[in-house]
Amino acid sequence: MDTRVASKKLGLKERYAAMTRGLGWETSYQPMDKVFPYDKYEGIKIHDWDKWQDPFRLTMDAYWKYQGEKEKKLYAVIEAFAQNNGQLGVADARYVNALKLFIQGVTPLEYYAHRGFAHVGRQFTGEGARVAAQMQSIDELRHYQTETHAISHYNKYFNGMHHSNHWFDRVWYLSVPKSFFEDACTGGPFEFLTAVSFSFEYVLTNLLFVPFMSGAAHNGDMSTVTFGFSAQSDESRHMTLGIECIKFLLEQDPDNVPIVQRWIDKWFWRGYRLLTLVAMMQDYMLPKRVMSWKEAWEMYAEENGGALFKDLARYGIREPAGWKQACEGKDHISHQAWNTFYNYNAAAPFHTWIPSDEEMAWLSEKYPTTFDKYYRPRLEFFREQQQAGNRFYNKTLPMLCTTCQIPMLFTEEGDASKICYRDSDYKAYKYHFCSDHCKSIFDHEPEKYVQSWLPVHQIYQGHCFPDGTDPTAEGFDPLMAVLKYYEMEVGRDNFDFEGSEDQKNFAMWKGEAPAQGEQK
């Protein structure tokens, strides 16, 4: 059992040091600066890599042992789930749309994290940091693969998952997570760590995984619960890497503090914007609700983040610049996001719907100051129209924020009746933003964000049609051409849940459908 009998002479810390940083050396046949070319240009000053505190000292032997155990358990569940048609056990076929969002928008991020950590796991001069990053790289590959395997079974029976990776590179709303992670991966190694390990993993990841997985549990999806919690057990190591790395940077040199503060400001806001999708999932897509986005935000961000930033104050770090706005947004963003997907559901490969009366009552109770005032009336209007055969599908492309790439759906702080518009001029062109913080991120690094592959603009530039499309041809339908480029199956992957193939199949499998099923 004990993997450490061999070396009782050394304690955990010393032994781990011998197993990691003891392996490296100062190169002399090639200059160190050429061997590690990337960890200086960001301006971060490291005087002594030996001060790096290793988070969770797992050597490879222990890593293999525990991870092997986890995988054995996980795949046993995935297998049993498939054999028993576990998909029939979910609360309602609407639930599956949360999984669609997950495989489309979250799973590819695990992949990026895998490659990004391989990069920094090669590039840091300090061996301890390198090993920690490499271990995370392999964990993230694990997450990509286990999620792909667990959701594979759903993909066989439901629409909206079959082209997830193709969509990730192309579909409008998926440019939000894609640009988020590419922004991190294209930053320097220290910024990457601050972005992913600290701002995302440490400050925000609980908001992604814990509600998602508790939601899965509540809605009868044991497969997802299992991969989620199993992945989350790696996440605790990653979070620890996040906080250790921040402390290390701050303790190494006071000049690092303003750089790190700016990264925290930037990445907190980038991460918060990304989580808009999770907020919507939590409040609208789980047939059996667990907790509201607002409650989750209060529990995991306000309480926990509050404690964290109080703790970091001794280094001169304050809470992220967008903290107050993010806290104010907790009453709004899930509703605003759901409305956006309801609008553009013709171009999104998952289903939306109008919440039932009971669900609206829950939303009123959870959002007493905002739901009835701003959001219920439009939902009820949409419902009337839909019942009259006039379901709203917005077919005109929206204005996007240049930084977060989300349609400009967010409202002014303190005034939910006004869309928040911000802009900047840079070298003869104007750029637009959804918020002060997205604007400030752009203003700091305009050379970066002028490259944004904004889906709406790309469509208008003619880059999102299948090869050989002639947009000047008679009767050219741009929306259909874009959906073809997306390789979406129109009428199966998109449109309202009401009347969808998913809805019909699920009812039939559960034996709730009229007799058409018999004709097969």
Add this chain to the structure above:
Amino acid sequence: MNIDLQAREITPLRQTYAHVAKYIGGDKAASRYQEATFGAQPMVNFHYRPTWDPNHELFDAGRSKIVLSDWYVLKDPRQFYYATWTMTRARQQDAMEANFQFVEQRGMVGKMPDGVREKALTVLMPLRHAAWGANMNNASICAYGYGTAFTAPAMFHAMDNLGVAQYLTRLGLTLGDPQCLEAGKQAWLNAPEWQGLRRLVEDSFVVQDPFELFVAQNFALDGLLYPLIYGGFVDDHVALQGGTAVAMLTSFMPEWHDESARWVDAVIKAAGAGSDANRAWLRDWTGHWMDRAQAALSPIARLALGETGETVLSDAREQLQARLAKTGIAV
């Protein structure tokens, strides 16, 4: 019966993801390896250039001189995905753990002749650093290579390299004390026998082409080092002189090398099959790096095996040439 009814009605709409189907010839049942690997890497519409490498996209096949229309031909014959990799290694680790316990409980180290024990430490301790270099290089291959079929096993390999470095560390702490690690490091840094190898490893750190790095590290250097050290030295020399403990505590290494060589060869073969130009590069790289590795290992062969060292190394080179010939890369 109920089951019949279900079997009739619950028909899958599809077998696998489209990005997997594309590589396995249509929508059919896909293996876990295939779903874990094919189409995993984002391919187009990258937003920003890396601030650390503005001349390339984040994932960019142009970082290598190898040109392939489909990078997913570089399959891993072991079909490793995370679960199979980690469970395979966990089993091997169980065996290693049992070996460590056996060696310690039977006092096998104490029964070893001092000369053999010291020789083992002299040869093996500096190799912790060579394995660490291999770890860095495989992390590079994963980071800058193209296509998950190629890059994912490279990261497994990097972690295996780290595992090897750590097993050597444990061996050092079992056979000797913490000072022997430091002595090994000093030899790596300063002893003349090790400088050729250290120079080679440091030169490999600055190789920019991930595929050339793959050839240099995984094929040329490790293709000679493992047979020389774990075959020629540990199994055929140390073990025969009363150092069975050393063979037990390094049993992972030759087993791992044989296993992973199948992957290395398959990747070279598939890349070479892509074009004459690929084959030409592979011919150049394998030739260049095998020559360098052989030269760098020569003093270590002598250090480990004395007069016969050179012969053992030449044999290893011959075997490696034979592996290469099977990949279709004529030298």
Add this chain to the structure above:
Amino acid sequence: MSVVAIAPYEFTPRDVRENFPAPLLYIGWEDHLMFCAPFCLPLPPETPFGALSAAVLPGIYGYHPDFAKIDWAQAEWKKNGQPWTPDPAKSLAENGLVHKDAIRFRTPGLSGIKGSFS
């Protein structure tokens, strides 16, 4: 401020005017957030401004019951956040609109579904 990079880091913006068949114009209708976000449209610069309310906006906002009630003479306009008075007879270009300008209009007295700004 400027990006920090290891080597020169300057790229042609992906959205320069030449990349589009016509300049982009962003248009938003205040207090009607049933339409989740402002719109983005490529519009030829010679388009008369008046054609917006007559020909362009009905297609994109006509679903809303308030749309038919708009008195365009009362509409209040903003351009890039600043109050602005366009001349409906002149073209977009003559009104000073260039690629990627954002305009929005408020229609006094109309505040969305049941006054909810939807």
Add this chain to the structure above:
Amino acid sequence: MSDVFIAFQHNEESRPVIDAIVADNPNAVLTHPTGLVKINAPGSLTIRRETIEGLTGRPYDLQAIHVNLVTLSGHIDEDDDQLTLSWKH
């Protein structure tokens, strides 16, 4: 003083770890979000190997908590015998 917390999957393997935490940290507060056991404690929280071993009667490697750990907050200090989470303010 802010709370630190740690959460485990709610299963049989976690039980002795949780019992040990409760025994060693009188201020610990348990909650049970779906599928989880979450333990909050003001300022700091310690997991002791010896306490777990006392409860199970078997040797326990503290790193085995990784198998069922879900999330945590606070700074970590870890050695062979204990793992402590704490805030420094």
